[in-house]
Amino acid sequence: MAKRIKGVQERIQQCAMEEFLRKGYIDASLRTIATNAETATGSIYTRFKDKEGLFDSLVIDVYHKLTKYFAHGETQFFENEVHGNFDSMKKFSNEMLEKILDLIYEYPKEFKLLISCSTGTKYENIIDELVGYEVASTKRFLEVIGNKRYLAGDISDELLHIISNSYFNGFFEIIRHDMPEEQGRKYIIDFGNFYGSGFMYFMNP
Amino acid sequence: MAKRIKGVQERIQQCAMEEFLRKGYIDASLRTIATNAETATGSIYTRFKDKEGLFDSLVIDVYHKLTKYFAHGETQFFENEVHGNFDSMKKFSNEMLEKILDLIYEYPKEFKLLISCSTGTKYENIIDELVGYEVASTKRFLEVIGNKRYLAGDISDELLHIISNSYFNGFFEIIRHDMPEEQGRKYIIDFGNFYGSGFMYFMNP
Amino acid sequence: MAKRIKGVQERIQQCAMEEFLRKGYIDASLRTIATNAETATGSIYTRFKDKEGLFDSLVIDVYHKLTKYFAHGETQFFENEVHGNFDSMKKFSNEMLEKILDLIYEYPKEFKLLISCSTGTKYENIIDELVGYEVASTKRFLEVIGNKRYLAGDISDELLHIISNSYFNGFFEIIRHDMPEEQGRKYIIDFGNFYGSGFMYFMNP
Amino acid sequence: MAKRIKGVQERIQQCAMEEFLRKGYIDASLRTIATNAETATGSIYTRFKDKEGLFDSLVIDVYHKLTKYFAHGETQFFENEVHGNFDSMKKFSNEMLEKILDLIYEYPKEFKLLISCSTGTKYENIIDELVGYEVASTKRFLEVIGNKRYLAGDISDELLHIISNSYFNGFFEIIRHDMPEEQGRKYIIDFGNFYGSGFMYFMNP
DNA sequence: GATGAATGAGCCTTCATTCAT
DNA sequence: TATGAATGAAGGCTCATTCAT
Numbered sequence: 056m057a058k059r060i061k062g063v064q065e066r067i068q069q070c071a072m073e074e075f076l077r078k079g080y081i082d083a084s085l086r087t088i089a090t091n092a093e094t095a096t097g098s099i100y101t102r103f104k105d106k107e108g109l110f111d112s113l114v115i116d117v118y119h120k121l122t123k124y125f126a127h128g129e130t131q132f133f134e135n136e137v138h139g140n141f142d143s144m145k146k147f148s149n150e151m152l153e154k155i156l157d158l159i160y161e162y163p164k165e166f167k168l169l170i171s172c173s174t175g176t177k178y179e180n181i182i183d184e185l186v187g188y189e190v191a192s193t194k195r196f197l198e199v200i201g202n203k204r205y206l207a208g209d210i211s212d213e214l215l216h217i218i219s220n221s222y223f224n225g226f227f228e229i230i231r232h233d234m235p236e237e238q239g240r241k242y243i244i245d246f247g248n249f250y251g252s253g254f255m256y257f258m259n260p
Numbered sequence: 261m262a263k264r265i266k267g268v269q270e271r272i273q274q275c276a277m278e279e280f281l282r283k284g285y286i287d288a289s290l291r292t293i294a295t296n297a298e299t300a301t302g303s304i305y306t307r308f309k310d311k312e313g314l315f316d317s318l319v320i321d322v323y324h325k326l327t328k329y330f331a332h333g334e335t336q337f338f339e340n341e342v343h344g345n346f347d348s349m350k351k352f353s354n355e356m357l358e359k360i361l362d363l364i365y366e367y368p369k370e371f372k373l374l375i376s377c378s379t380g381t382k383y384e385n386i387i388d389e390l391v392g393y394e395v396a397s398t399k400r401f402l403e404v405i406g407n408k409r410y411l412a413g414d415i416s417d418e419l420l421h422i423i424s425n426s427y428f429n430g431f432f433e434i435i436r437h438d439m440p441e442e443q444g445r446k447y448i449i450d451f452g453n454f455y456g457s458g459f460m461y462f463m464n465p
Numbered sequence: 466m467a468k469r470i471k472g473v474q475e476r477i478q479q480c481a482m483e484e485f486l487r488k489g490y491i492d493a494s495l496r497t498i499a500t501n502a503e504t505a506t507g508s509i510y511t512r513f514k515d516k517e518g519l520f521d522s523l524v525i526d527v528y529h530k531l532t533k534y535f536a537h538g539e540t541q542f543f544e545n546e547v548h549g550n551f552d553s554m555k556k557f558s559n560e561m562l563e564k565i566l567d568l569i570y571e572y573p574k575e576f577k578l579l580i581s582c583s584t585g586t587k588y589e590n591i592i593d594e595l596v597g598y599e600v601a602s603t604k605r606f607l608e609v610i611g612n613k614r615y616l617a618g619d620i621s622d623e624l625l626h627i628i629s630n631s632y633f634n635g636f637f638e639i640i641r642h643d644m645p646e647e648q649g650r651k652y653i654i655d656f657g658n659f660y661g662s663g664f665m666y667f668m669n670p
Numbered sequence: 671m672a673k674r675i676k677g678v679q680e681r682i683q684q685c686a687m688e689e690f691l692r693k694g695y696i697d698a699s700l701r702t703i704a705t706n707a708e709t710a711t712g713s714i715y716t717r718f719k720d721k722e723g724l725f726d727s728l729v730i731d732v733y734h735k736l737t738k739y740f741a742h743g744e745t746q747f748f749e750n751e752v753h754g755n756f757d758s759m760k761k762f763s764n765e766m767l768e769k770i771l772d773l774i775y776e777y778p779k780e781f782k783l784l785i786s787c788s789t790g791t792k793y794e795n796i797i798d799e800l801v802g803y804e805v806a807s808t809k810r811f812l813e814v815i816g817n818k819r820y821l822a823g824d825i826s827d828e829l830l831h832i833i834s835n836s837y838f839n840g841f842f843e844i845i846r847h848d849m850p851e852e853q854g855r856k857y858i859i860d861f862g863n864f865y866g867s868g869f870m871y872f873m874n875p
Numbered sequence: 876g877a878t879g880a881a882t883g884a885g886c887c888t889t890c891a892t893t894c895a896t
Numbered sequence: 897t898a899t900g901a902a903t904g905a906a907g908g909c910t911c912a913t914t915c916a917t
Contacts, residue, residue: 096909097883100908214447216433242419246423246426248462249458250458253462256458257453257457306898473901495887496885505903507901507903627861634835635835635839638832639832656836663867663868665871667868711878715914716878
């Protein structure tokens with residue numbers, strides 16, 4: 056009975072994408088996915104090990120690309136010689152933002168999966184993870200530029216955490232609301248300005 | 261038998277609170293709740309209609325109090341004569357913040373339910389709802405004070421939406437991370453300042 | 466839809482008995498049991514928690530009765546004053562045998578379950594368990610009567626274990642082969658004599 | 671691709687041995703075996719027909735050697751002229767025992783498979799089969815030596831069956847408990863003596 | 876001969892909900 | 897009103913086996 060069906064893997068992934076996007080990870084049904092993909096439920100296990108493996112296969116590349124930016128971003132920034140002020144930081148920050156936006160609009164569905172449909176998977180706290188990177192990076196930056204409030208111990212980790220979390224949640228709204236690329240990029244610029252203003256004036260009152 | 265046990269309803273609610281907090285709405289089991297409350301699963305249906313009704317009973321009062329602040333807050337503000345500038349807005353805003361913080365620390369569990377454990381219920385998008393109120397309020401305010409950027413059509417609804425969403429997500433971090441009252445209030449003040457700075461300088465560059 | 470059906474529990478147990486006897490624990494299917502009992506698979510879980518719980522419900526009483534004989538048997542024997550020789554032991558042993566045979570022929574199916582169909586359950590090593598009791602009892606007996614070979618260290622635990630195991634396996638053949646009561650009792654007497662002979666002459670060569 | 675890997679068959683058998691020993695026939699997984707053997711599951715079917723065929727390939731030689739002893743043993747014994755008494759029988763019996771022990775300790779894993787891991791295969795009743803041979807042999811012997819109890823019809827087939835079964839179960843304890851060779855041989859001698867004592871005194875009271 | 880993806884029936888189990896008592 | 901057994905669909909997952917390549 057075992058037929059060699061071409062494109063089964065692709066069909067499964069495509070249908071899984073639809074199902075996860077529509078219902079979220081927990082409520083998604085492998086049976087439904089298999090039925091829609093016109094294959095047997097067992098095939099999913101052959102190809103992807105299990106439910107989480109299937110979800111993983113859809114997002115892992117994008118996840119790695121995304122986190123690589125954050126993990127390596129910091130390093131790159133501080134290796135750069137001209138970084139001792141808000142402007143250079145802003146420039147660097149904008150470049151990075153650009154790259155992330157490129158990624159988002161290259162893989163919008165994968166991002167939606169990660170941001171909005173990952174409850175129940177190991178990605179469900181992805182924003183917290185990004186916040187972790189960002190806070191570390193921010194602290195190092197404040198140190199390097201010798202920010203007074205920060206050096207005076209006036210800025211706690213928790214506050215930076217909240218601020219950063221707030222930022223990412225705002226940022227990923229363009230995903231949550233399926234904002235078209237042009238519009239999304241525009242608003243992210245504005246949002247970045249808003250945010251940068253707040254940060255600068257808050258740190259240097 | 262029909263034992264008339266005093267406080268059955270309360271026991272159910274108490275145990276439901278624990279279960280929902282521990283597992284979230286979807287993964288919570290009515291059987292477990294009934295067992296812990298030493299009652300029958302059927303009782304839950306008699307008293308609360310169904311699973312969502314039970315969840316509802318735990319959060320509805322707080323939910324109404326919370327949304328009332330937002331729904332009526334605006335009205336109150338604009339009925340007030342002296343509101344035509346950032347400062348009066350800030351003052352009003354801070355008072356409202358105070359009230360919400362009071363509410364949060366009076367009903368911390370209920371808030372956690374609403375913010376962190378409501379996936380699968382009609383409350384799962386509560387932040388978006390608050391954002392809706394806030395954006396409407398903000399727009400009216402910007403109009404009233406005659407903000408130039410806004411009047412020039414430079415500030416879109418979507419941007420305000422993102423900004424507001426970002427704010428609430430940051431704000432509710434104190435709930436997500438079970439921040440103790442004193443600490444929480446402190447960070448909210450800082451966060452509000454950060455945010456207010458951003459807003460002011462972004463709107464009046 | 467929930468009907469109050471009388472005798473469901475009994476029907477489930479009856480059909481489970483048949484299924485477990487026919488296929489053994491592992492290969493038995495709860496679906497089949499439920500279908501035969503004309504009920505829903507869920508009912509099994511309502512009543513018996515799970516598959517092992519269902520099996521358990523069928524054998525636990527008999528299991529306890531059986532092990533009680535062994536656990537308490539020893540105590541009773543050694544509390545008895547006249548026990549210092551092979552004859553009193555034989556008499557006691559025969560009385561106990563009688564009781565076990567009574568139990569077997571009162572609950573033949575339950576014994577078959579325990580002896581022949583319990584692979585996969587916690588009862589799968591029941592014979593080893595009985596052997597454990599028996600060996601302990603035998604050692605104490607040999608000590609009390611001052612058997613020379615035993616006191617000389619000539620009889621190892623392993624040997625007693627093997628002998629005892631051999632005994633029980635022979636004994637339970639009447640269950641494995643569904644021997645009718647009259648016949649079974651007769652053969653057990655003979656088998657006991659055979660065994661007793663071996664034991665006596667082996668211990669006192 | 672069809673790589674011609676030398677020893678695939680051997681690797682499959684080796685890994686199957688491990689898997690069957692660890693999990694028993696029923697719970698063993700062909701996928702696991704194939705994976706460990708670094709081959710495809712299909713290869714198992716090509717070479718061994720199916721799961722039972724694979725198990726069979728591991729034990730069939732030893733099984734045949736073992737049963738040959740029993741099937742031919744009898745013939746040999748009765749062809750021998752000097753056999754008309756317990757002593758010659760004992761001598762013959764001991765020689766045969768020796769050969770079986772040699773076999774066991776030459777193929778310990780195969781024996782464990784047959785005795786402890788064969789539930790679900792056609793070998794699961796191997797002890798009963800051996801018992802069959804043994805009982806036939808014993809009966810003929812009792813007839814030849816003119817044992818009175820037997821000739822008087824005092825000794826039924828069922829009793830001989832039980833006794834024999836008891837013997838084999840005791841005997842194979844050395845396999846069930848992985849007894850090392852030296853120890854095993856020692857206990858089998860003791861056990862044989864125990865058993866022989868019982869038999870002799872029971873038949874000639 | 877080797878491959879290993881596909882099969883699809885089957886497994887045990889969980890759950891919110893219903894309703895006769 | 898309270899009970900809690902019964903429901904039955906649905907869940908994720910495993911497996912021996914087949915067969916096109």
